Amino acid sequence: MSLRFKIVSLSSKLFFKPALARIRNLQRLRSYLDFVTKLNGINPKGAVYEKSVVSHNGQTVPVVWASLAEPSQSQVLLYIHGGGFIFGSADTHKHLAADIVGQLGIKAVLPNYRLAPEHIFPKGFDDVVTSYQALLEMGYQGHNIIIGGDSAGGNLTFALLAHIKANKLPMPACAFTFAALTDMTNTAESILENASKDCVLAAGRFDEMARVYAPGQDVKSPYLSPIFADLKGIPPVLMQASEGEMLIDDSRTMLKVLTDQGVDARLSVFGNSFHVFQILRGLVPEADQAICEVVGFIKDHMPEAKR
């Protein structure tokens, strides 16, 4: 483990996890966690961001477009940020998306989907679906779109794939997730087992998240817990997660589900790392290696995206 990684792990345990554990007011929690998350965001050299909106069927979603110099106009990454459906934004994650698409010579679009508690399920999910349909309407072909997301954004990635399948929309080229939340029943063993080891997530807020995001709804819905989704026929998926994190079982179970459904799926588990450590790209070598794996995976499944 690099010294830098040790320092950020400790910082996260000192400044992120306790806040997540203790701040009860969700709006205050959001501003604090957004602030801390942005602290780690190092923009790749030459990154260009553009605020905009995308729309489909009268629905409009604010987005941020991210790219490095002279991206191809044909391929796009739809990146869905994490933050427990409560915090996070295109701004907290745009540097991560810019790094990935910069290495591919393409563009990324990050929807600012509506967050809980102000907006409950399926509002945020609808915004993600609208974003995908807007891309299709703009002329992006399915096989020129990649979908990716972290944590709650990984949940929305699989939910979107289930929606694409159910509605027979054009499939994307491939998808990837970082520490996806896939099981909102919150019964995975690793949630208890890794509670103290996890440098980021805090026990006791998982059930609250489900209550705040989808009050009174069945957490076994495939759009809330994609481990129950019909995903047969979706394109190749690369998942990454960390050995000691509370959500590791979510990725493991998802790999089993995808494999059983015949999906070309793969899970890369990093030891000595933590929940969505990939966001530290540009800062710690481990995160850069993880991004490198994602870029290689995308190149394998979208040969046009090669810088």
Add this chain to the structure above:
Amino acid sequence: MSLRFKIVSLSSKLFFKPALARIRNLQRLRSYLDFVTKLNGINPKGAVYEKSVVSHNGQTVPVVWASLAEPSQSQVLLYIHGGGFIFGSADTHKHLAADIVGQLGIKAVLPNYRLAPEHIFPKGFDDVVTSYQALLEMGYQGHNIIIGGDSAGGNLTFALLAHIKANKLPMPACAFTFAALTDMTNTAESILENASKDCVLAAGRFDEMARVYAPGQDVKSPYLSPIFADLKGIPPVLMQASEGEMLIDDSRTMLKVLTDQGVDARLSVFGNSFHVFQILRGLVPEADQAICEVVGFIKDHMPEAKR
């Protein structure tokens, strides 16, 4: 999953697994499995193999050197083949090693370590240790050596690392394993759970393997079950394994053990693949992608090895 992968999975279920399940005579089993394994071995273009011996302290081990055109003379991969300690040889695996080192511009050496039942533990293991010490004696520096192995060879990889640590020998640059056997207590859940799904391994022979390889010995010895080994301080490790295989838990437990000991470890789990599918490189794209990951990992930890 590629069509080729489907065909080879089926072939393995038809020609490999039933033999492994049924042939009782171990010498007959060896010749049959060696024959079938070699069928899939496609040599990389330009591969050069050379039979030789290496020696240390009066001990001699027959080996095969493998490389592609004009390898560097400073770096070397010590590749330890699998085959349940009973079958397999440098010949069954040399094309796999040649492919890896060919992409790095270095050499590989594959020891023909002694096999059971003729030679019981620690004879084969001693040959592996001798091979490593011979490389050091030949002038290879630890940081210019990579250790890799599959299945039982993955077991020997970790056993060798434990020996290197215990005896304060120079550490290698990094290590990798394909579907490593790490727990000879054979109590992992996946051994039962995946028994019918596994296209290669056959239930009911695990205990026999332990009895044949190390009769009357304690399977909890760290050199038989490296999940009990002290590996603190070993260099970075990349493990690969397949979701539906009987030995998947061996890699998962090993990742946990390594991470708890502070080792920079990573496990890449491939869905829809099978035990040591990497041996099909050159034949199915999935295997080539897995090899590509190993090559990238080695380049990260041995910057000199870049073609």
